[in-house]
Amino acid sequence: MKIHLRMFAAAREVAGADAIEIMLPAGACVADVRTALARQLPALAQMSGQLMIAVNHEYAADDAPIPPDAEVACIPPVSGG
Amino acid sequence: MAELSWTRRVNPMHEEETKTARLVTSAIDPAEVIAAVADPASGATVVFLGTVREMTGDRRTEFLVYECYAEMAEKVMADLERQACERWPLQGCRIVHRLGRLDPAEISVAIAVSSPHRREAFAAGSWIIDEFKRVVPIWKQENWGDGSSEWVHHGECCGHHGAAAHPLHTDATDDAPRNDSHHDCEHLQATSQIVGGEVSRD
Numbered sequence: 001m002k003i004h005l006r007m008f009a010a011a012r013e014v015a016g017a018d019a020i021e022i023m024l025p026a027g028a029c030v031a032d033v034r035t036a037l038a039r040q041l042p043a044l045a046q047m048s049g050q051l052m053i054a055v056n057h058e059y060a061a062d063d064a065p066i067p068p069d070a071e072v073a074c075i076p077p078v079s080g081g
Numbered sequence: 082m083a084e085l086s087w088t089r090r091v092n093p094m095h096e097e098e099t100k101t102a103r104l105v106t107s108a109i110d111p112a113e114v115i116a117a118v119a120d121p122a123s124g125a126t127v128v129f130l131g132t133v134r135e136m137t138g139d140r141r142t143e144f145l146v147y148e149c150y151a152e153m154a155e156k157v158m159a160d161l162e163r164q165a166c167e168r169w170p171l172q173g174c175r176i177v178h179r180l181g182r183l184d185p186a187e188i189s190v191a192i193a194v195s196s197p198h199r200r201e202a203f204a205a206g207s208w209i210i211d212e213f214k215r216v217v218p219i220w221k222q223e224n225w226g227d228g229s230s231e232w233v234h235h236g237e238c239c240g241h242h243g244a245a246a247h248p249l250h251t252d253a254t255d256d257a258p259r260n261d262s263h264h265d266c267e268h269l270q271a272t273s274q275i276v277g278g279e280v281s282r283d
């Protein structure tokens with residue numbers, strides 16, 4: 001399945017876009033998103049350990065499934081406030 | 082992002098969710114945030130204002146740019162308000178964050194909490210800003226006086242932050258200060274300020 005992965009802040013600048021498309025196998029989980037992201041954007045490797053993945057507006061653990069049509073986002077360490 | 086539409090908001094636990102803007106692009110008026118939590122049953126209102134600090138060590142901030150993941154930030158902020166109302170007997174709770182360009186001394190975030198007695202209001206306000214900085218998907222871009230700019234990503238400074246700094250960690254602790262949070266990390270001096278011997282980024 002094709003996932004539209006939203007990107008923010010430094011991750012967005014590395015990607016050069018506010019979203020990228022990644023292909024995932026059916027039944028994929030968050031860990032698969034990380035793998036696809038690392039393959040597609042090796043320049044993100046430096047911050048990859050700090051990136052969170054959000055699925056449908058909630059932080060998701062690596063074993064969380066990605067439902068079809070889910071909104072998935074790559075969240076660098078936050079710095080609001 | 083809608084502009085401020087101040088709807089009187091009492092304890093969100095006991096009221097249907099009102100449509101209010103937690104993310105704004107124009108100046109935050111503290112009086113409006115205070116009014117949003119006003120309630121006759123309250124004896125205390127605590128307000129926290131985060132403002133843009135000009136000097137970080139010997140580096141001067143020209144301005145900041147805040148970016149957010151709006152849909153998720155709204156949801157996480159609403160959830161923080163709800164959690165605060167579950168943890169303390171609050172009459173009102175409101176969080177507002179500004180986005181876009183902010184100059185030194187401008188207000189980036191306002192948190193107002195009202196409760197029958199002051200202790201609960203202080204505790205809730207302190208908890209909310211700590212949690213806010215840990216979980217709300219908003220990012221700050223420093224634009225320095227020398228013309229350079231950089232996104233501030235607090236987690237990437239070092240590898241020794243405790244689990245409490247991790248957004249997936251559920252904060253089930255009591256109200257004790259969290260010494261393992263990134264607030265006390267000395268690697269963060271680039272974005273911290275020493276105040277009376279304590280490291281504070283506020």
